[in-house]
Amino acid sequence: MQADAYDSHQPVLLSEVARALKIKTDGIYIDCTFGRGGHSREMLKGLGPAGRILAIDQDFQAVDYAKSLFAEDQRMVIEQCNFSQIVQAAEKYKFDGRVDGILFDLGVSSPQLDDSTRGFSFMRDGPLDMRMNMQEGMSAAQWLERVSAHELEKVIKVYGEERYAKRIATAILQQQKISPLKTTRQLADVVLKTIGRSREHKHPATRTFQAIRVFINRELEVLATALDECVELLAQSGRLLVITFHSLEDQLVKKLFRKHNEPNIPRKLPVVDQFQPKLKRVCKPIKPSESEIAGNPRARSAKLHVMERVVC
Ligand SMILES: C[S@@+](CC[C@H](N)C(=O)[O-])C[C@H]1O[C@@H](n2cnc3c(N)ncnc32)[C@H](O)[C@@H]1O
Known part of the structure; x- marks a missing residue:
């Protein structure tokens, strides 16, 4: 093959x-x-x-x-x-x-990043999943439905090494109350609106995506x-x-x-x-x-x- x-x-x-x-x-x-x-x-x-x-x-x-x-x-x-x-x-x-x-x-x-159905990439819109083994555990969308503000902030701060963790966590949970995040683009947009573009060449949602992926896959x-x-x-x-x-x-x-x-x-x-x-x-x-x-x-x-x- x-x-x-x-x-x-x-x-x-x-x-x-x-x-x-x-x-x-x-x-x-x-x-x-x-x-x-x-x-x-x-x-x-x-x-x-x-x-x-x-x-x-x-x-x-x-x-x-x-x-x-x-x-x-x-x-x-x-x-x-x-x-x-x-x-x-x-x-x-x-x-x-x-x-x-x-x-x-x-x-x-x-291939995991490029496949929008896996939900790893903010560059491609797809379901907010991020599991490496899709037959086990919770998807990122399911986790965001139950996470507390304190835990979300901690995950983004520790696993994403993101200094705006508190602002991002608050914005995500405010959005969850209006309408739960279901897609990668929706999550990336919340982060972008909250912290804007930085001088780094990275997309502002890079660290948040990394944090959630690292956490839900343990x-x-x-x-x-x-x-x-x-x-x-x-x-x-x-x-x-x-x-x-x-x-x-x-x-x-x-x-x-x-x-x-x-x-x-x-x-x-x-x-x-x-x-x-x-x-x-x-x-x-x-x-x-x-x-x-x-x-x-x-x-x-x-x-x-x-x-x-x-x-x-
Ligand atoms: C960066 S890729 C490896 C690429 C590979 N070295 C190559 O040359 O094609 C990482 C791979 O490790 C797998 N992986 C990550 N964490 C794992 C784990 N805890 N147990 C088993 N596989 C894992 C992912 O599913 C992914 O396919």
Whole structure:
């Protein structure tokens, strides 16, 4: 099956990911965010017949695409699940403790953004949904019908890092009383009317959309748990790669690294330090080149974090 324009997603930091994973021909890899498989395809190039990739995505469309693309390839196993279930998925194939590389490429894929029926984009009018798995949880519109002013403000402030959170939350809830918001355009218009255009090149609704998406998909909670579980799935010298797009995701990676790299013992205590670090950083976070950013604006805020499992 060929990727058509509608299905395409330009993978970020592709050659950097392949290099950092140091693909072994008979290695075992997990792509936790298959999307349209740009990174998986690159990994497959280095795998021989004994190599394996476990591809995970919670989005049914991404999984259907993966199955149609790799139905004949014995090296690929595909699971529709949230990466919060990574341990169960790895155990199913007896990969636990044997994984040579795990990749998270966070955020939304281009096909998700480009499909107006998914409700992720303020650029295309569509139902206000924003769920990555449309068979679970509440849509953004349903959530806005029940959220309190206090919670909405907090979500927009914390997950969107939006300084006008209070004004936006108040305006949204005033509008909800007149007529509940049902579409992406309606939500974007409320934000635009409330805070106007800024000097930033971003649309004023960018942060609010990000906040609501991150909250209703529980993106940060799920990521924190999954990252922690990955540490035990890795083989000795196995690598954990995370492509982040905003500072809240960066903070979770830093927290994971601190937990598995630094002893949690007060410095002045005269104890024998039994702490064995489980992770080391392979290099500083890698950023896309100017030319990649010019060809793919989505890469602008990407950072690739590369860590390695050091003790088993
Ligand atoms: C940025 S895209 C990945 C693109 C992919 N690397 C490629 O080259 O095509 C992120 C994908 O991860 C999926 N995703 C996000 N959070 C997830 C989660 N918690 N569990 C499983 N899949 C998730 C999304 O549905 C989306 O398809």
